[in-house]
Amino acid sequence: MANAEPVLQPRQPAPADYYQNNLQQAFSFVLERYADMLSADDVDRLQQFLGASADAQRLLARLLTRAGPYFLRSTLNYAEVSSPDDAVAELHQRGLISFQSGAADRLIKLYTKNALCERFNLAATIRKLTKQQIIEHLLGRYTDRQLAQRLGAVQAWVRLRHLSLWRLSRLLFFGSTSQDWSTFVRKDLGQIRYEELPLSRPQYQDAAALSERLLAQHLQYLCYRLDEYPQLAPALFSALTEAMHDKSTGDRLQRCALLLAHWVERNLCPDLALRIYELTNKPPARERRVRILQRLEQLEAAGSLRQEILNAPLSAKEQVFAERFGRRGAGFQPPVTEMRIRGPYDSIEEYALTELVPDSGWGVHCENSLVRSLTGLLYWPVIFADVEDAFTNPFQSAPHDLFSEDFCQRRRVLLSKHERGLSDDSELVKFLTRTVQAKNGTANRLVNWTLLQTVPLEQWLEALPVKVIRALCQFLIRNLGDYRSGFPDLFICYGPDDFEFVEVKGPNDQLQPQQRAWFRVLDELKLPARVFKLKPR
DNA sequence: ACCTTGCACGCAAAC
């Protein structure tokens, strides 16, 4: 468990085969698991990489860590590539790079403003413009092909081909679009550790599942561009209606529907928005429907949908909404203390700390990360338990279903066994302490290691009774979907086992539904919590 | 989850 010497050191060259090995590992993984879902061409391209010489693999590995798709030939010299010329020739011969230009706008950016002015003999008046303006001037005046050729005469360039395949491979290897090849580097620098994960079957069982994911991603991308291209809205609506026809549609498509409906609600008309929201019940779809119906003065429809939510809320936020909509002051009311602001401040939460923390105590502004981190530590083996389809990729920081409704249900045997082991106070403390030691720095979606550096576990254990930690974590692990946000801003410790949770509200801020939901829970658990309302002087 | 997501603040308009 002791950290071996890291493979990488900042500012020191990586081993010659480092990037090459990473890519081999990733592409082998992709081919092993997904070859039958990729096109024959894409499979061939990945095999072209795996079959290439060391030099060519190393050069391509470097290209993939860079922005591209164009690269100046002069920037392709790497210590670990013995003959860049041969490597370039081989990658070209294997069809992975090209010397023909596509759109020139990405290429032209590689050249300095000065080089552009010289090459195109620009007049002094034009040279005074910004680089971006000069680029636009040139793009308007020359064809892409002309530009590519004339720029190539200044400095040779190459173009990486098959960008969408590299993107897809990244998605299949990491399981999300958020992670990129620098994940390897961060791990090997020792910045992050990753759990040894029990990988189950592939993330996508067939080509249809994969293409649904890709379609959802594309539709989502279009939704984000609606402001730019409003005429996309009807096409998006029919595409979504089509895609969501069978009821078991994935979460991403439902999010697309919510995005589109929200945009339509703001920019087009409530009627259409209503119809789009009807594609899903994923919150806040029903909430939005109630609000729209109310605005359209269809009061009975609004009322009965509100009742439907009350009968079976799909999230805590939805429940709070249904309880309070149209009835001010309803729902749970937490205790509130008020105070006038007496001095200047940057952050209202930090200011509140100076007012609330006594000399004998301490406090931090940590919001959700306190209870999330304690829960992540306390339930570590449950979170990383080997459950079917939970782990499909080597660098996950949580199981895919961590925030889903049936997370605990699917782990109930292990969960109750684990909790029996923690029922004794000193066992719980021992478990937390050991987990912090053993897992320090290991990626876990729930754990904020920075917080535990600021305030070490021992200090938390002095301030919080074990029974409180147990109760909070027991609650959160069962309600991660709803309660991963909304926890009060501040933790304040007045003395041993004497603490309080405080939500700070500035003059123009008020309690959000998720925050209200947490206050109700804290009240049920009989934990001290209040709103601290600061008013202007 | 970076062609994003999640979270929460601060302001202004509507009630």
Next chain:
DNA sequence: CCGGCCCTAG
């Protein structure tokens, strides 16, 4: 000449 941004690297 400096600050900010983008890119690169480990």
Next chain:
DNA sequence: GTTTGCGTGCAACTAGGGCCG
């Protein structure tokens, strides 16, 4: 005064170098 909508900011690793304004 309260509720709602909307825009905004921040954090997602860190440091250094070159270009640009």
